[in-house]
Amino acid sequence: MSTQATSQRPRMSRRRTQAASRTDKNVVMASHGRAPWYGPDGKNIEAYVIGIAGGSASGKTSVARAILSALNYIPTVLILSQDSFYCAHTPEEVERAFRNELDLDHPDSIDMTLFARCVRDLKQGRATEIPVYSFVHHQRMPEKKYIYGASVIIVEGIMALQSEELRRLYDLKVFVNCDSDLMLARRIIRDTKERGRDVEGILDQYLRFVKSSYDNFVQPSSRYADIIVPGFSNQVAIELLVTHIKGQIDSRSLRFRNVLARMGQEEGDKAKAKSTCPTEEFQDHNLVLLEQTNQLLGIMTILRDEETERGDFIFYTDRLATLVVEKALTLTPFQPTTITTPLGVEYHGMAPTTDPLVGVSILRSGGPFSYGLRRVIRDVQIGAMLIQSDPKTGEPLLLSSDLPQCIKSRQESECVRVLLLDSQMGTGAAAMMAIRVLLDHGIPQPNIILLTFLVARQGLHSLHRVFPQVRIVTAAVDQDLHEAQVPLHSPVMGEAIGEADLAVHLVNEVSSSERTSEYDLVGHLVNELSNSERTSEGEEETTIVESDMNEMNGMNDMDERDGRDEMDDNVLKLEQTEFRIQRSKVMEDLKFSRKHKNERGISPTLKRAWVVSPGMGHIGFVFLDVEV
Ligand SMILES: Nc1ncnc2c1ncn2[C@@H]1O[C@H](COP(=O)(O)OP(=O)(O)O)[C@@H](O)[C@H]1O
Numbered sequence: 001m002s003t004q005a006t007s008q009r010p011r012m013s014r015r016r017t018q019a020a021s022r023t024d025k026n027v028v029m030a031s032h033g034r035a036p037w038y039g040p041d042g043k044n045i046e047a048y049v050i051g052i053a054g055g056s057a058s059g060k061t062s063v064a065r066a067i068l069s070a071l072n073y074i075p076t077v078l079i080l081s082q083d084s085f086y087c088a089h090t091p092e093e094v095e096r097a098f099r100n101e102l103d104l105d106h107p108d109s110i111d112m113t114l115f116a117r118c119v120r121d122l123k124q125g126r127a128t129e130i131p132v133y134s135f136v137h138h139q140r141m142p143e144k145k146y147i148y149g150a151s152v153i154i155v156e157g158i159m160a161l162q163s164e165e166l167r168r169l170y171d172l173k174v175f176v177n178c179d180s181d182l183m184l185a186r187r188i189i190r191d192t193k194e195r196g197r198d199v200e201g202i203l204d205q206y207l208r209f210v211k212s213s214y215d216n217f218v219q220p221s222s223r224y225a226d227i228i229v230p231g232f233s234n235q236v237a238i239e240l241l242v243t244h245i246k247g248q249i250d251s252r253s254l255r256f257r258n259v260l261a262r263m264g265q266e267e268g269d270k271a272k273a274k275s276t277c278p279t280e281e282f283q284d285h286n287l288v289l290l291e292q293t294n295q296l297l298g299i300m301t302i303l304r305d306e307e308t309e310r311g312d313f314i315f316y317t318d319r320l321a322t323l324v325v326e327k328a329l330t331l332t333p334f335q336p337t338t339i340t341t342p343l344g345v346e347y348h349g350m351a352p353t354t355d356p357l358v359g360v361s362i363l364r365s366g367g368p369f370s371y372g373l374r375r376v377i378r379d380v381q382i383g384a385m386l387i388q389s390d391p392k393t394g395e396p397l398l399l400s401s402d403l404p405q406c407i408k409s410r411q412e413s414e415c416v417r418v419l420l421l422d423s424q425m426g427t428g429a430a431a432m433m434a435i436r437v438l439l440d441h442g443i444p445q446p447n448i449i450l451l452t453f454l455v456a457r458q459g460l461h462s463l464h465r466v467f468p469q470v471r472i473v474t475a476a477v478d479q480d481l482h483e484a485q486v487p488l489h490s491p492v493m494g495e496a497i498g499e500a501d502l503a504v505h506l507v508n509e510v511s512s513s514e515r516t517s518e519y520d521l522v523g524h525l526v527n528e529l530s531n532s533e534r535t536s537e538g539e540e541e542t543t544i545v546e547s548d549m550n551e552m553n554g555m556n557d558m559d560e561r562d563g564r565d566e567m568d569d570n571v572l573k574l575e576q577t578e579f580r581i582q583r584s585k586v587m588e589d590l591k592f593s594r595k596h597k598n599e600r601g602i603s604p605t606l607k608r609a610w611v612v613s614p615g616m617g618h619i620g621f622v623f624l625d626v627e628v
Pocket residue numbers: 054055056057058059060061062063186190231232233234
């Protein structure tokens with residue numbers, strides 16, 4: 001037995017790796033962006049959690065995958081497998097496991113405390129790190145997997161209904177009931193094919209531990225289930241389950257950008273009525289407004305002027321970014337330090353504290369800030385979040401996030417300081433989403449500084465109400481924020497900004513040698529973001545919000561048709577595909593918008609959006625030199 005087990009090891013490793021690359025456990029499947037998962041007060045709304053228990057090979061994973069597939073209209077669904085939470089084993093225990101002498105079917109073989117903590121984190125919207133367990137080595141691996149951003153979590157495992165603590169976290173408890181003979185037959189087939197076992201070993205383990213555990217622990221836990229699903233011919237049961245889950249999830253759908261704008265206006269009006277001068281309105285708002293020197297006003301005048309040429313616009317945007325970054329750095333902590341000069345004299349100076357300081361750019365148009373930040377802190381790590389307005393609802397959508405490792409790590413995140421970069425803030429909805437992401441990773445509010453060229457006063461009031469400890473550094477506060485009909489890819493700055501902003505980032509991030517066409521720019525971002533989130537092939541596949549943006553590649557076959565019909569088609573396509581941004585569509589729309597402005601003097605496709613006024617134009621369009 002022992003010899004057989006040892007000789008299985010290399011074979012299992014290869015097979016398991018291949019099998020894992022097909023699985024979708026422990027991966028947040030995100031198909032078309034994540035709508036707000038928090039309310040207008042900025043507080044998280046809990047994810048919907050389903051717990052699925054049942055015997056080994058009863059069909060738990062298959063049921064979970066069927067639910068996931070039926071919920072494909074919901075952007076972020078995670079299957080979290082209890083398999084990842086087997087306890088770490090001593091070398092002696094590992095040897096016993098290979099001899100089928102270790103009981104891996106007792107509830108104590110699973111780290112229930114850690115499991116419950118991770119489920120709780122995810123349910124409450126926080127990022128978490130889960131252990132990696134290898135069935136090949138019967139051992140927990142040293143690395144951890146980062147998971148963030150699920151609105152529906154399907155937890156599955158033989159002991160999923162075992163602990164009271166876990167059961168309390170589920171919104172729906174399911175037990176997959178299957179005949180023991182059938183489960184054993186399936187286990188033999190699966191474990192010989194996928195886990196590299198031999199039949200004798202499987203039967204040995206089954207008779208020693210698996211069967212008695214099923215009878216004593218697993219089966220009895222079915223009494224906690226809300227629904228019992230058969231382990232075979234279960235299509236109807238799964239459909240009923242899915243209908244129930246959809247109803248629950250729909251009742252949580254959130255739309256509040258308009259509420260935000262209205263609240264900001266009301267609070268702004270109240271504050272204004274009480275103030276004797278314009279700056280007093282924001283005096284307790286953690287707002288740092290750059291000193292309004294003639295030099296600064298001169299830069300703002302150039303940037304606000306519709307006659308300003310593209311080259312000048314880029315130059316002055318760059319310059320302004322540096323000024324804003326310099327100002328923001330005065331808010332970050334320094335500590336006394338002593339160095340020795342070349343003359344051998346001690347000099348008592350200041351140095352930044354050792355806490356990591358990183359930039360996170362909000363893509364739509366935070367890109368221009370990256371240059372400014374890099375110029376001031378040469379080796380600063382800069383992450384990105386891609387947030388776009390959903391043209392159907394106007395709500396922001398988190399399409400992808402690529403955060404520095406220190407933010408993703410639960411150990412480090414509490415002392416990380418973040419400079420959040422965005423060119424302007426209107427209603428504050430996108431900034432609020434980005435800040436929520438940072439808070440979900442454990443960054444404390446006081447460690448976040450939002451850097452922006454321009455804010456609408458209403459947005460300031462909204463953001464301050466929701467996240468009062470976040471600081472904002474800006475060059476200007478504009479008085480007006482109004483809802484208007486704007487072209488789908490609007491030339492006005494505000495929350496109406498569309499796919500062009502993708503390209504803005506690319507203008508900044510992609511080196512000129514990589515830039516051969518606008519298509520390539522968009523493709524680069526798409527690949528960059530989706531690749532950075534994608535994990536390398538491993539024994540246990542992982543984590544993360546993974547957008548369908550890679551689907552954009554190879555989708556360049558859109559017709560070159562003119563007129564409103566084409567634009568309507570595009571909008572229809574967006575609706576049909578639930579707002580998947582398509583690589584071709586991004587550039588088609590830009591070209592279309594250009595063409596129609598030229599032909600008719602107006603951009604024909606309109607959508608309602610919030611616009612900051614007087615504003616300073618659409619940085620995306622100016623950077624790209626897109627005529628509108
Ligand atoms: N309803 C079903 N009908 C037929 N085969 C099934 C069904 N559900 C699961 N299986 C098969 O049984 C095996 C084990 O299923 P799986 O879902 O991995 O079980 P578990 O997650 O409970 O261990 C797989 O090979 C799967 O294809």
